[in-house]
Amino acid sequence: MSMTPDPDDQPEFYAGVPTKRLLAWVVDAIIIIVICLIILPFTAFTGIFFFPLMMLFVGFFYRIATLANGSATWGMRLFGMELRTSQDQPFDGGTAVLHTLGYTVSIGMMPLQLCSMVMMGTTARCQGLTDMVLGTVAINRRKEI
Numbered sequence: 001m002s003m004t005p006d007p008d009d010q011p012e013f014y015a016g017v018p019t020k021r022l023l024a025w026v027v028d029a030i031i032i033i034v035i036c037l038i039i040l041p042f043t044a045f046t047g048i049f050f051f052p053l054m055m056l057f058v059g060f061f062y063r064i065a066t067l068a069n070g071s072a073t074w075g076m077r078l079f080g081m082e083l084r085t086s087q088d089q090p091f092d093g094g095t096a097v098l099h100t101l102g103y104t105v106s107i108g109m110m111p112l113q114l115c116s117m118v119m120m121g122t123t124a125r126c127q128g129l130t131d132m133v134l135g136t137v138a139i140n141r142r143k144e145i
């Protein structure tokens with residue numbers, strides 16, 4: 001049983017989440033590219049030959065680090081979102097690794113990513129494929145009292 005906010009009783013937690021996830025993804029991609037460009041000179045510019053692989057690794061560790069420390073990437077934070085477990089708890093390190101692994105597998109296989117994108121736009125809790133498997137949700141960040 002999920003303890004996350006019910007989309008019927010508390011729709012404000014899910015309002016605009018698919019669009020915010022897309023915009024957060026763009027911001028995160030830009031951040032990852034910038035980090036890789038900063039790393040590039042330290043590879044004596046040989047990183048140009050494996051830049052997509054470098055982006056994959058940097059992105060993987062960026063997502064784990066930011067999700068484990070704040071339950072949101074910097075892009076998600078910018079748009080006022082966070083990821084929560086089925087128990088309505090912030091992500092811990094293990095959940096961050098599992099979510100990032102699921103995301104990485106999804107982006108590596110276009111049919112899975114397309115399925116995930118459709119699910120984010122059509123499910124009541126705006127969950128992607130990895131979210132469904134793990135029971136996690138992306139919600140609008142709660143307002144501090």
